[in-house]
Amino acid sequence: MQNTFQLNYPCNDKIIKQLENIINNNKLSNAYIFYGPEGIGKKEVAFEFINQLMNINNSEGNSEKKLRENNHPDFAHIQPTYFQKGNLVNQSELASENKKISPPIIRIDQIRELRNFISKKCMYSERKIILIDDAHLLNEAASNCLLKTLEEPTNGLFILLTSKMNLLLDTIISRCQKIRFQTFSNHQLKEFIKENINSHQGLDQNIMNIEELIYLSNGSPGKLVENIRIWNTIPDKIKEKISYPIKEYSDAIILSKSIYEQLDITQQHLLINYIQLTWWQKIKSKEITQIMEELKLNLIKSIQPRLSWEVSLIKVKMIIYP
Numbered sequence: 001m002q003n004t005f006q007l008n009y010p011c012n013d014k015i016i017k018q019l020e021n022i023i024n025n026n027k028l029s030n031a032y033i034f035y036g037p038e039g040i041g042k043k044e045v046a047f048e049f050i051n052q053l054m055n056i057n058n059s060e061g062n063s064e065k066k067l068r069e070n071n072h073p074d075f076a077h078i079q080p081t082y083f084q085k086g087n088l089v090n091q092s093e094l095a096s097e098n099k100k101i102s103p104p105i106i107r108i109d110q111i112r113e114l115r116n117f118i119s120k121k122c123m124y125s126e127r128k129i130i131l132i133d134d135a136h137l138l139n140e141a142a143s144n145c146l147l148k149t150l151e152e153p154t155n156g157l158f159i160l161l162t163s164k165m166n167l168l169l170d171t172i173i174s175r176c177q178k179i180r181f182q183t184f185s186n187h188q189l190k191e192f193i194k195e196n197i198n199s200h201q202g203l204d205q206n207i208m209n210i211e212e213l214i215y216l217s218n219g220s221p222g223k224l225v226e227n228i229r230i231w232n233t234i235p236d237k238i239k240e241k242i243s244y245p246i247k248e249y250s251d252a253i254i255l256s257k258s259i260y261e262q263l264d265i266t267q268q269h270l271l272i273n274y275i276q277l278t279w280w281q282k283i284k285s286k287e288i289t290q291i292m293e294e295l296k297l298n299l300i301k302s303i304q305p306r307l308s309w310e311v312s313l314i315k316v317k318m319i320i321y322p
Contacts, residue, residue: 018179033135034181035181036163036181040184054074054124076128079134106135158176189219193207238259252313
């Protein structure tokens, strides 16, 4: 098994070796759970694993492009869906619009369709392969339907991806071979950025505040790339203003206005996390951390965002400069 997915994520050597042994020794299970934090390369590894399986006895050549486009006759990719204007929309389709109309769910109809998919004869590979993103978002009916499918002998192979395995049914977990993905150290994340500096759009050689962004990534390469991209879109004037707690009431009001008018909700959340980290390093105040947590909650609930920023920054000012 070629380790091509290492070009995207620095995957754990033990996982790579484990998957190599599974293929080389032909000891495939009917179902796997790839679990670990978000943005750590589970999906990249899964696609490469599936690609290798599809190509074992396939004279048509590499299947990667068809798999990525979900256009392979022996492959099904299940994603959580949202309701948008009365229609179901896949998670990947909605992500580009940066808005979520309803909570994401994997629905029973999606799992029911798999039973028909699995029953059909394979065209190019030895087995049908099903990849389920964010499997912890299976609703109760879909979970029970998947469990019944896993219990029945089929020519299908399931790979479930999740960052919250505790939300899966115990009976589903017990029927799957578990592959654990671990977080990476800050040193590994630094190496990851060096190795991928030219392959990821939005990354450059002069990444400011990289130490803080690495810390906020919680050991996840994918989260780190996301943090860097978001950070690079925040205006420098705002970054300068939050480098230290605000001293004047007027500055707090002006900064709140700038943040509200210039930053989207994703940028604001990263800014809050950055403030929590850097101001804690300077002031060591639990009160400030709590104020920022309350601000974050208000933004999630869309409670007067601009006013929430004003109140929060003024509270911090009163703590440090009474």
